[in-house]
Amino acid sequence: MHDTTLLLIEVGALLLAMSALGRLATWLGLSPIPFYLLLGLCFGQGGAVQLGASIEFIQAGSEIGIVLLLALLGLEYTAAELIGGLRTSRRAGLLDAVLNALPGAALALLLGWGPVAAVTLAGVTWVSSSGVISKLIGDLGRLPNRETPVILSVLVMEDLAMAFYLPVLSAIAAGVAFLQGAITVGIAVAMVTVILVVALRYGHLVSRLFPADHYEPLLLGVLGLTMLIAGLAAKASVSAAVGAFLVGIAISGKVAENANQALTPLRDLFAALFFVFFGIVTDSSSLWSMVLPALALAAVTIATKVLTGIYAAHQAGIGPLGRWRTGMSLTPRGEFSIIIAGLAVTSGIVPAALAPLATTYVLITILAGTILARMPDAPWFRARVAHHT
Amino acid sequence: MRASVGSTGRQLPANKEATTRGIPGGAPRKQGMIADVGIRIAKIDLPGIGVRHDLVTEGGHRVSVVSQRNGDRSIGIIDDDDEDTCRASIALSDDEAAALADVLGASVMLSRLTSLSDETTGLYTEQIALPTDSPYLNRPLGDTKARTRTRCSIVAIMRDGTIIPSPTPTDVLRPGDLIVVVGTREGLDGVEKLLANGPG
Numbered sequence: 206m207h208d209t210t211l212l213l214i215e216v217g218a219l220l221l222a223m224s225a226l227g228r229l230a231t232w233l234g235l236s237p238i239p240f241y242l243l244l245g246l247c248f249g250q251g252g253a254v255q256l257g258a259s260i261e262f263i264q265a266g267s268e269i270g271i272v273l274l275l276a277l278l279g280l281e282y283t284a285a286e287l288i289g290g291l292r293t294s295r296r297a298g299l300l301d302a303v304l305n306a307l308p309g310a311a312l313a314l315l316l317g318w319g320p321v322a323a324v325t326l327a328g329v330t331w332v333s334s335s336g337v338i339s340k341l342i343g344d345l346g347r348l349p350n351r352e353t354p355v356i357l358s359v360l361v362m363e364d365l366a367m368a369f370y371l372p373v374l375s376a377i378a379a380g381v382a383f384l385q386g387a388i389t390v391g392i393a394v395a396m397v398t399v400i401l402v403v404a405l406r407y408g409h410l411v412s413r414l415f416p417a418d419h420y421e422p423l424l425l426g427v428l429g430l431t432m433l434i435a436g437l438a439a440k441a442s443v444s445a446a447v448g449a450f451l452v453g454i455a456i457s458g459k460v461a462e463n464a465n466q467a468l469t470p471l472r473d474l475f476a477a478l479f480f481v482f483f484g485i486v487t488d489s490s491s492l493w494s495m496v497l498p499a500l501a502l503a504a505v506t507i508a509t510k511v512l513t514g515i516y517a518a519h520q521a522g523i524g525p526l527g528r529w530r531t532g533m534s535l536t537p538r539g540e541f542s543i544i545i546a547g548l549a550v551t552s553g554i555v556p557a558a559l560a561p562l563a564t565t566y567v568l569i570t571i572l573a574g575t576i577l578a579r580m581p582d583a584p585w586f587r588a589r590v591a592h593h594t
Numbered sequence: 595m596r597a598s599v600g601s602t603g604r605q606l607p608a609n610k611e612a613t614t615r616g617i618p619g620g621a622p623r624k625q626g627m628i629a630d631v632g633i634r635i636a637k638i639d640l641p642g643i644g645v646r647h648d649l650v651t652e653g654g655h656r657v658s659v660v661s662q663r664n665g666d667r668s669i670g671i672i673d674d675d676d677e678d679t680c681r682a683s684i685a686l687s688d689d690e691a692a693a694l695a696d697v698l699g700a701s702v703m704l705s706r707l708t709s710l711s712d713e714t715t716g717l718y719t720e721q722i723a724l725p726t727d728s729p730y731l732n733r734p735l736g737d738t739k740a741r742t743r744t745r746c747s748i749v750a751i752m753r754d755g756t757i758i759p760s761p762t763p764t765d766v767l768r769p770g771d772l773i774v775v776v777g778t779r780e781g782l783d784g785v786e787k788l789l790a791n792g793p794g
Contacts, residue, residue: 278642281641281642281663282641282642283641286639286641286642287641289639289641290641335642339642339643343643343662346668346670346680346682346683347680347683348640348643348646348658348660348662348668348670348680348683349646349648349658349660349668349670349671349672349680349683350670350678350679350680351672351677351678352678353640353646354638354639354640354646357640357641357642357643358641360641360642361641361642462663465663466664523678524676524677524678526676526678526679527676527678527679530678
């Protein structure tokens with residue numbers, strides 16, 4: 206009884222603080238993700254305040270947060286869009302993977318953290334934040350721009366690649382033997398492929414399981430199926446996140462649209478808790494020692510991301526200014542980087558310092574990326590680009 | 595980059611350059627009003643966000659309509675100097691979008707009606723007042739069989755200052771109705787007689 210009272214007080218105060226920070230972020234034109242991470246740091250090991258009763262709740266909430274983040278990402282894409290993206294931007298996607306994953310892996314090896322940390326950091330630096338970027342494009346009124354489909358198709362490729370990367374990471378982070386790991390990865394790849402094909406051919410049948418027009422059964426049904434599949438996927442060490450993503454893709458049409466609306470508030474709540482929780486488990490005492498490596502890593506991977514964007518836009522026949530916009534818009538990393546780092550750190554197989562590194566890195570790229578994305582609109586920038594062409 | 599060309603809702607094989615650069619007049623001629631003037635609308639998917647329709651005008655300006663999955667929509671005007679850049683993006687609410695579509699549609703219909711009175715086409719538009727002793731008073735429009743009998747189209751009914759565009763055969767004719775008819779000179783005379791005296 207006493208515990209639940211304390212839980213209400215702690216969670217309530219936490220949510221209020223998050224709301225205030227969210228407003229501050231909106232006012233600054235930034236994503237709230239860095240603010241949630243920083244708030245979490247205040248409550249963590251070496252932080253200012255210790256949370257008591259609510260920590261288990263936040264932990265459970267953060268698990269649901271990952272599942273919902275991925276499920277809604279899946280709901281936003283149709284299987285046809287994913288296949289189409291695969292067909293048209295394969296080369297840009299490959300370049301993106303090579304250019305942006307290598308610096309992360311290199312830093313991990315340089316710090317002597319071992320191969321698992323290298324694979325983890327490669328993922329952290331590889332994937333841009335589709336959430337932050339699509340919000341940014343909308344806010345800057347760039348949806349009608351010619352480069353916008355190019356940016357989005359790079360994001361689609363990355364998100365799709367995650368469906369294969371996360372099971373691999375889960376397998377190696379679980380420390381399974383090579384043969385068993387290979388089997389797990391094989392299962393995951395087969396599952397992802399099968400679900401994509403099923404979603405493409407029979408998506409309407411899967412969707413028929415749920416009533417599109419009845420809010421409550423729809424909400425409970427989609428949430429239930431997502432959590433169930435995510436749990437089963439985790440049990441098969443394929444990663445809960447991927448299971449949720451695939452459920453999202455398999456559901457289509459009106460059901461997907463309405464489920465998206467119904468689940469969005471839940472996603473916002475639990476995803477925010479996830480970012481706070483990641484902050485909490487981050488050891489803030491080693492935060493300062495990670496600032497320099499994070500800065501260096503951010504500088505390199507922002508440059509490689511800009512290069513990726515310029516290449517992709519060039520392939521699509523976009524002009525010089527549009528190429529810069531593509532590159533600079535792609536620089537923020539966000540939810541996926543944190544999910545990847547979280548997955549590895551909670552398994553305990555990588556050094557704990559990876560969490561503060563990822564936090565600082567995401568913070569820097571979101572801050573820098575938000576500023577960089579606006580830069581091509583500046584008169585001096587336009588004048589320079591015009592001058593060079 | 596994914597782009598597919600669609601005009602009047604039909605999908606054509608994607609031609610990236612022509613689609614995105616939008617060459618007016620380069621479109622194949624197809625049936626219907628829209629194809630006749632070589633309008634090309636490119637449909638572009640925005641994965642995770644929605645769909646965009648781009649229209650390049652005869653003057654070379656590009657206008658985009660972005661329809662987001664969450665129901666938001668906006669109109670974008672593309673910079674004439676830099677065809678990749680959007681100069682202005684205006685968000686529209688449901689009602690505003692519907693109102694804008696109505697205004698544009700109505701103005702097109704009006705100009706079509708007036709252009710039809712051009713002598714060379716041999717087609718005329720006429721407003722015929724329903725005679726007070728018409729046999730079709732308070733009867734559905736379909737009873738007149740005007741199209742079959744005179745080969746004329748009744749395109750609108752004006753009643754009490756409001757307009758009923760494209761009336762259906764079940765719309766009932768009322769005293770004081772002004773009937774807007776399109777047809778040949780002969781046909782229009784026929785409609786006038788039909789409404790006054792009935793068939794025969």
